[in-house]
Amino acid sequence: MTAAESASAETDPAFAEGKYVYCIIRNDRSREFGEIGIGSGARVYTVSHKDLAAVVSDTPIVIYDPTRENVLAHEFVNETVMREFTLIPMSFGTIFRSENDVKALLNSTYQAFTDVLDKMQGKIEFGLKILWDRDLVVAAIERDNDEIRRLKDEITRNAASSTYFARMQLGRLVEAAMEEASNRYVNHIHEQLKEVSVASRSSKVIGDRMILNAAFLVERKDEKAFDEKVKTISLQYEDLLTFKYTGPWPPYNFVNIKLKLEKAT
Amino acid sequence: MGLLTNILLAPFLGPVWGTKWTLEKVDRVVRDQLTDDTPVKEDLMALQMQLETGEIDDDEYVRREAEIMQRLREVREWREKFGMSTSGGPVRVAESGESE
Numbered sequence: 001m002t003a004a005e006s007a008s009a010e011t012d013p014a015f016a017e018g019k020y021v022y023c024i025i026r027n028d029r030s031r032e033f034g035e036i037g038i039g040s041g042a043r044v045y046t047v048s049h050k051d052l053a054a055v056v057s058d059t060p061i062v063i064y065d066p067t068r069e070n071v072l073a074h075e076f077v078n079e080t081v082m083r084e085f086t087l088i089p090m091s092f093g094t095i096f097r098s099e100n101d102v103k104a105l106l107n108s109t110y111q112a113f114t115d116v117l118d119k120m121q122g123k124i125e126f127g128l129k130i131l132w133d134r135d136l137v138v139a140a141i142e143r144d145n146d147e148i149r150r151l152k153d154e155i156t157r158n159a160a161s162s163t164y165f166a167r168m169q170l171g172r173l174v175e176a177a178m179e180e181a182s183n184r185y186v187n188h189i190h191e192q193l194k195e196v197s198v199a200s201r202s203s204k205v206i207g208d209r210m211i212l213n214a215a216f217l218v219e220r221k222d223e224k225a226f227d228e229k230v231k232t233i234s235l236q237y238e239d240l241l242t243f244k245y246t247g248p249w250p251p252y253n254f255v256n257i258k259l260k261l262e263k264a265t
Numbered sequence: 266m267g268l269l270t271n272i273l274l275a276p277f278l279g280p281v282w283g284t285k286w287t288l289e290k291v292d293r294v295v296r297d298q299l300t301d302d303t304p305v306k307e308d309l310m311a312l313q314m315q316l317e318t319g320e321i322d323d324d325e326y327v328r329r330e331a332e333i334m335q336r337l338r339e340v341r342e343w344r345e346k347f348g349m350s351t352s353g354g355p356v357r358v359a360e361s362g363e364s365e
Contacts (some may be wrong), residue, residue: 018355063341063353065334066309068326093353104358131318206310209318244317263350264357 018095019047019102020059022077023087023250026117027053033080038064038073044080047099049106052113055081056102064093078250086121088113088257089250097264105259112257122220123198125254126247128230130189130212132182136240141177148173182211185241189233190214196226201253211241215253223248299343305336 020038028051033044037057046053055077064070074092081087096102106113142149151170189212190200197216205213218226234243312333316326344351 061355065337067330067334068313091352095353095355096357097355101357108358129314204307206307206314210314242318260359261356262359264355 018059018061018097019054019056019099020064021090021094021096021102021105022055022057022074023081023089024106024113024117025053025055025081025085025087026051026114027085031055033077036073036077036080038070038077044077047102047106049103050110052106052110052117054102054106055087056096059095061095061097066092082124082248082250086117086123087250088116088120088255089252094261101264105261109257109259116255116257120251120255123217123251123254124220124223124248125251126197126216126218126226126230126245127249128189128193128212128214128216128246129206129210129244130185131209131242131244132185132211132240133242134178134209137178137181138174140240141174141181145173145177148177185237186212189237192233193226193229196222196229199254203253215249217251217254218248296343296347300340300347300349302337302340305333305340308336309333 020042022044025046027046028048030048031046031053033055035041035043037044037059039057039059042057042059044055044057047056048054057077071092078087078089096105142152148170151166151173155166155170193200193216197218199217200214201217202212202214205211216226230243230245234241234245237243309330312321312326312329315321316323321329341351341353
């Protein structure tokens, strides 16, 4: 498969021989989810094996780039399915050559899928990214930290004679105070969300303004309580932090089944 | 050949050795860089974040996304050349495919 081929992901039905798999659900009847699939609205339906089903759409055998358009299409299908089912999301871009290959996946991984579906029953994921404004945080630190305030005043007063060392010292103190503040905020927020969630997972932060990049697993019945809690917390930190709150998502960060798959070329 | 031989013949063998070792090391480093898509994916996530926070507009996003997709394809091609696994494309249950 070359880049040129993958770039022209046409949905010509003549070449639509593959099955793009979005997620696995528990359902023993066939289901239709509408024409919402990846590649300009392919029909989304189920391929069943016993009481498990894979949610799929027909696709040419191509490699889908993770462009915003493609990722949103993948995600939209999962969101739609999620309104009715507990689901195990598949990685973006997973394609099987035939319906039989999809059934082979359901058959060979039947037990693991069943266990995870049981565990995830009635649970949803929320994403929470928290960004701070460095200038505001530094200002707050200079206001609240006596040692830093004193050192800073001294440097300002004796601008001409203040030593390189004093400035270095101030920089180090501010840096340490910022790290301490970041940990304090994050712990405080985690602590409050613990009461309304089942589990949480933190990922690497993105960019230099982010101090938290976390996912929370929440019982569907607690969705409202979680929501309220996030709102309350964001008000507590209104002046300092920006909250990016997303969801509900399928439990992307809490399902980890290693599928034994190989290239089908 | 013993150590002594190597030392005695150093003027001849030395440089050859050295070159080979260095090339292998360079090869390794270059290869790791060419076949690692982690930084590219991080750039994509950072780009998305910039769009969300309004640092860049939609046109800028689309333009830079295209560049990142190109880099991802290049990494995938290198991985294929080196016979490494790639994500995306058709798969099937592996022959020994028992579930965990």
